[in-house]
Amino acid sequence: MEGYKTFLAFLVSSLLLGFLGVIFTLVWVLHWQGGLGWDGGAAEFNWHPVLVTAGLIFIQGIAIIVYRLPWTWNCSKLLMKCIHAGLHLTALIFAIVALVAVFDFHNAKNIPNLYSLHSWIGLTVVILYGLQLVLGVSIYLLPFAPNSLRVALLPVHVYSGLLIFVTVIATAFMGITEKLIFSLKDPPYSKMPPEGIFVNTFGLIILVFGGLVVWMVTNPAWKRPPDHGMKSISPNVAASEECSTVTECSNTDKSDVEFNNETARKRALKGDEAGQRSTM
Amino acid sequence: MEGYKTFLAFLVSSLLLGFLGVIFTLVWVLHWQGGLGWDGGAAEFNWHPVLVTAGLIFIQGIAIIVYRLPWTWNCSKLLMKCIHAGLHLTALIFAIVALVAVFDFHNAKNIPNLYSLHSWIGLTVVILYGLQLVLGVSIYLLPFAPNSLRVALLPVHVYSGLLIFVTVIATAFMGITEKLIFSLKDPPYSKMPPEGIFVNTFGLIILVFGGLVVWMVTNPAWKRPPDHGMKSISPNVAASEECSTVTECSNTDKSDVEFNNETARKRALKGDEAGQRSTM
Numbered sequence: 001m002e003g004y005k006t007f008l009a010f011l012v013s014s015l016l017l018g019f020l021g022v023i024f025t026l027v028w029v030l031h032w033q034g035g036l037g038w039d040g041g042a043a044e045f046n047w048h049p050v051l052v053t054a055g056l057i058f059i060q061g062i063a064i065i066v067y068r069l070p071w072t073w074n075c076s077k078l079l080m081k082c083i084h085a086g087l088h089l090t091a092l093i094f095a096i097v098a099l100v101a102v103f104d105f106h107n108a109k110n111i112p113n114l115y116s117l118h119s120w121i122g123l124t125v126v127i128l129y130g131l132q133l134v135l136g137v138s139i140y141l142l143p144f145a146p147n148s149l150r151v152a153l154l155p156v157h158v159y160s161g162l163l164i165f166v167t168v169i170a171t172a173f174m175g176i177t178e179k180l181i182f183s184l185k186d187p188p189y190s191k192m193p194p195e196g197i198f199v200n201t202f203g204l205i206i207l208v209f210g211g212l213v214v215w216m217v218t219n220p221a222w223k224r225p226p227d228h229g230m231k232s233i234s235p236n237v238a239a240s241e242e243c244s245t246v247t248e249c250s251n252t253d254k255s256d257v258e259f260n261n262e263t264a265r266k267r268a269l270k271g272d273e274a275g276q277r278s279t280m
Numbered sequence: 281m282e283g284y285k286t287f288l289a290f291l292v293s294s295l296l297l298g299f300l301g302v303i304f305t306l307v308w309v310l311h312w313q314g315g316l317g318w319d320g321g322a323a324e325f326n327w328h329p330v331l332v333t334a335g336l337i338f339i340q341g342i343a344i345i346v347y348r349l350p351w352t353w354n355c356s357k358l359l360m361k362c363i364h365a366g367l368h369l370t371a372l373i374f375a376i377v378a379l380v381a382v383f384d385f386h387n388a389k390n391i392p393n394l395y396s397l398h399s400w401i402g403l404t405v406v407i408l409y410g411l412q413l414v415l416g417v418s419i420y421l422l423p424f425a426p427n428s429l430r431v432a433l434l435p436v437h438v439y440s441g442l443l444i445f446v447t448v449i450a451t452a453f454m455g456i457t458e459k460l461i462f463s464l465k466d467p468p469y470s471k472m473p474p475e476g477i478f479v480n481t482f483g484l485i486i487l488v489f490g491g492l493v494v495w496m497v498t499n500p501a502w503k504r505p506p507d508h509g510m511k512s513i514s515p516n517v518a519a520s521e522e523c524s525t526v527t528e529c530s531n532t533d534k535s536d537v538e539f540n541n542e543t544a545r546k547r548a549l550k551g552d553e554a555g556q557r558s559t560m
Contacts (some may be wrong), residue, residue, distance in 0.1 A: 020294035112470045116457065118453075167487065174454055176454075180396075181458065204397075219435070
């Protein structure tokens, strides 16, 4: 991998920031917002920011960059696709529970649902995220889709995934704004109480996290190479060998061979939507 | 250009949506928010959403895709760089006036400045936008920077430009959220008055606009080819001929020849941060 140390710096920074983001939401709800619970009250609502940050931001971010980890390049594409889809599925489950929490809270408190731009875009993006996962699994994980369809749709899959990811962060910004305006009363948000400054800082953390993830995944120098002859390319032999102990690690599936062979790759690059935005 | 008709559909859709976004902010402030003025009151504040939408969203979006217009591919890179930088400068001026309007309004009404996440990210992004413009002009428009520096920094220039663009849209979402919560009182935002629905729709419009712009600029099939032998590639002969009447249109500057020659291009693609994200 070109620029391996730079990649590592980006990876470590993004993982630290993503993890810090989750810690920030936990501190926010535990220290200032009454903690976590499932009683239709504020404690139930509090699952919403925690699960969105942990799932739709942090785990989704990891799912997006998982193909970029050079010590996984010896693993079969099928295994990596399972990990990619598994992480996205986990994030989707987190998101659904996060939505249930906020609807439950609104209904218990007679607060109207779905009036704000935050809710419009947020619900849409979770639905699209589910659709993206179903289509992604159907086309790229299950062995039924023809190679031509996989190649043609790959740039759309990658782009829509990244669009969903950045839209989630934009939606979180609106959620932060709403919550701070509604919950900070004495002193209000405009007086910059510690909670306001803390949560604003959380917003900056997820912004930088998103920026790092998208940089990593769109840098063509850090793209997973085709599966042939990977052992010599991986910079982390120990990790690669450990990886080889995973059952499927060396079992490249037939569709992957077809997808990753040089001819298919060239076809992808020649197509109307060439694969330069690929995370695959 | 591959997929010329698809490109045209994307271009027309994005221009219509961007223009519609500007119209929406005008209707919002003229019909619901007391119009425009420069008196320290709400009418002065109203310049803020109008100028941000017109400048930092619509004009910046056009500046980003201007290299993609195939009927400009016969024009010299220098001319296109001037148009690119000129549009960004216009957007920056709009943004500065938009900031002055909101600071003036806050100061006149004794509303604190810079407490919200909207203001933190918004001010940061305008400062970074100015820095991006200064660096972009210094490195790519003025003839002093060595080619190696241009090639090395191009992916950073492109990525930071797109990051600024999407962050502006995310910041606008927070601004919309703040303004609707603060200004809609009877009925409140939660009762979904027409103004709330209208401005939420405006938010969706700029989201789709941003999505289209980023798709267009990151689609490698729609990238401006190197300057050599462009006349046969341009699909719009009439536009190319009209373009040839512009004084500088055929005067490729020395630095452009150097930058666009095949050797430099290959060097860019081979570099640590290869030029696949290029808008140049």
